[in-house]
Amino acid sequence: MAGPSRSVRSPSTRARDEAFAIETATAEAHRAIEAIWRIESARLIAGLTRAVGDIATAEELAQDALVAALEQWPTSGVPERPGAWLMGTAKHRATDLIRRRKTLERKYEELGRDAERDQQVEDPDAAIDEDVGDDLLGLIFMACHPVLSKDARVALTLRVLGGLTTEEIARGFLVPVSSMAQRIVRAKRTLDEAHVRFEIPRGPERVARLASVLEVIYLIFNEGYSATAGTDWVRPALCEEALRLGRILAELVPTEPEAHGLVALMEIHASRLDARVGPSGEPILLLEQDRALWDHLLIRRGLAALERAERLGGAMGPYALQAAIAACHARAATAAETDWPRIVALYDAVAQLAPSPVVELNRAVAVGMAFGPAAGLDLVNALVAEPSLRAYHLLPAVRGDLLRKLGRSAEARSEFERAASLTENAVERKLLERRAAECAAEGMTG
Amino acid sequence: MRVMVLAKEGGQSDTATPPTPEAMAEYQKFNEELVKAGVVLGAGRLSPSSQGKRVRFEGKKRTVIDGPWAETKELVAGYWLWQVRSLDEALEWLKRAPYDGGTFEVREISQHEGA
Numbered sequence: 001m002a003g004p005s006r007s008v009r010s011p012s013t014r015a016r017d018e019a020f021a022i023e024t025a026t027a028e029a030h031r032a033i034e035a036i037w038r039i040e041s042a043r044l045i046a047g048l049t050r051a052v053g054d055i056a057t058a059e060e061l062a063q064d065a066l067v068a069a070l071e072q073w074p075t076s077g078v079p080e081r082p083g084a085w086l087m088g089t090a091k092h093r094a095t096d097l098i099r100r101r102k103t104l105e106r107k108y109e110e111l112g113r114d115a116e117r118d119q120q121v122e123d124p125d126a127a128i129d130e131d132v133g134d135d136l137l138g139l140i141f142m143a144c145h146p147v148l149s150k151d152a153r154v155a156l157t158l159r160v161l162g163g164l165t166t167e168e169i170a171r172g173f174l175v176p177v178s179s180m181a182q183r184i185v186r187a188k189r190t191l192d193e194a195h196v197r198f199e200i201p202r203g204p205e206r207v208a209r210l211a212s213v214l215e216v217i218y219l220i221f222n223e224g225y226s227a228t229a230g231t232d233w234v235r236p237a238l239c240e241e242a243l244r245l246g247r248i249l250a251e252l253v254p255t256e257p258e259a260h261g262l263v264a265l266m267e268i269h270a271s272r273l274d275a276r277v278g279p280s281g282e283p284i285l286l287l288e289q290d291r292a293l294w295d296h297l298l299i300r301r302g303l304a305a306l307e308r309a310e311r312l313g314g315a316m317g318p319y320a321l322q323a324a325i326a327a328c329h330a331r332a333a334t335a336a337e338t339d340w341p342r343i344v345a346l347y348d349a350v351a352q353l354a355p356s357p358v359v360e361l362n363r364a365v366a367v368g369m370a371f372g373p374a375a376g377l378d379l380v381n382a383l384v385a386e387p388s389l390r391a392y393h394l395l396p397a398v399r400g401d402l403l404r405k406l407g408r409s410a411e412a413r414s415e416f417e418r419a420a421s422l423t424e425n426a427v428e429r430k431l432l433e434r435r436a437a438e439c440a441a442e443g444m445t446g
Numbered sequence: 447m448r449v450m451v452l453a454k455e456g457g458q459s460d461t462a463t464p465p466t467p468e469a470m471a472e473y474q475k476f477n478e479e480l481v482k483a484g485v486v487l488g489a490g491r492l493s494p495s496s497q498g499k500r501v502r503f504e505g506k507k508r509t510v511i512d513g514p515w516a517e518t519k520e521l522v523a524g525y526w527l528w529q530v531r532s533l534d535e536a537l538e539w540l541k542r543a544p545y546d547g548g549t550f551e552v553r554e555i556s557q558h559e560g561a
Contacts, residue, residue, distance in 0.1 A: 031534045032534060032537075032538060034532075034534065035532060035534035035535040035537065035538040036538050038531055038532075038535055039483070039535060039538055039539065082538075133482070240529065240531075243484070243529075244484040244529065245484070246484075247481075247484035248482065248483065248484045251481060251482045251484075252482075297487060297488065297527070301487065
């Protein structure tokens, strides 16, 4: 039906085509802006926080710059140095804001009030132009300040350092968007009310503040790693986010062994992401995983990070020790080749550093593997009376495992049943019930 | 998402003109920025195709072909392995690379393929 009249494009068609072309260009520009935002937002917010003193205002200024980009770039094209453009735009607004504040402060002073606020802002331009790395680090320390609850620290970190939207964070943690938004707003307010300064802590305070940062990153990682509920792709995204933050941090504080220790731990654990979930979503335990599915690139990176931590004298740091245990598994080509005696020694060190019944239980498992189930069982039996483990399903699960290896099927079965009744995870319950059934079958034949 | 960035520098890798110190410094600065952003997982430069070998498969037959090869524009001279959140992010990083020639290709690595 391609008559000649159809090939002549009417003015309205042309207008539509042009509109379509503009729309396509706009959509492309928007995608580019979103990617640029992900790359630049943390640095942008960090530089602005240093200048204006608080995260909430800095975020607003950065958002204003983003809106300006969304308005201008689709027609003007993305500038050659988009990061500098965003910073320049936000800086103008920051300068205005600081001037307004100063005028206000002067007025307050005239009124006889003391303006303790912001002696740090002398020259806004200089304040923004200083070292970007230090700015980022300052922002990390601020967002992970111990004055905030763990949840608040995690949310704020993902928001201002990860550049994630509130929706994405809410999805990652399976909470309603409104609650997450509130959590972030409250976190910023708490920092403001507690007069938390934008600074890089030094001396003895630094140790505690850094521990708080590492904890936040590890919490994000674990939220992604240990969750078997929720939409599949969202949770590994949290692991990736945590890894990215950890890698950034390790480069910002390259002489801090524990930063490398944490990166090592996360890299090695992340290497097993594909191997630890079966085809129908069931968890696969470490010793039963198909090691060919482990990501050897991440293992190599993890071992390198661990070496870096050890070279810095940090072999006995809590993250480095856990990484060293993970490394024992990573180095073993098969489960049978695992260096269990070394794992026992490493758990000894962990237990000395931070004694806890859960660590003792893990140590008992390693002892059972290294020196036989009877030795392991002795240690587990000593933990049975431990009040904090009374509802911990892994205690009877481990005990059941050791009893089963010793041929005590009937006792093993009741332990697995107990473990199954204690776990809140449906998939894990199924696994434990299967173990119990296997023990029952063994008891009949044996 | 993991992407492979393939540097196709045309005949440059075979002409054996080493990059100027300034160019190297610029590249290093850029690479450092990528590392600091937690983007780089790995990187490597390939030796010239004159030192490379190819194996061609035809049914049961295998033929080894010595380099150099003619299709210079398609020859890979180096690679990066990046961890990014989207292909767009990879493109935005790549556009910042301090190169004034050659073609760079960004390809997503399919996950869950095993190692």
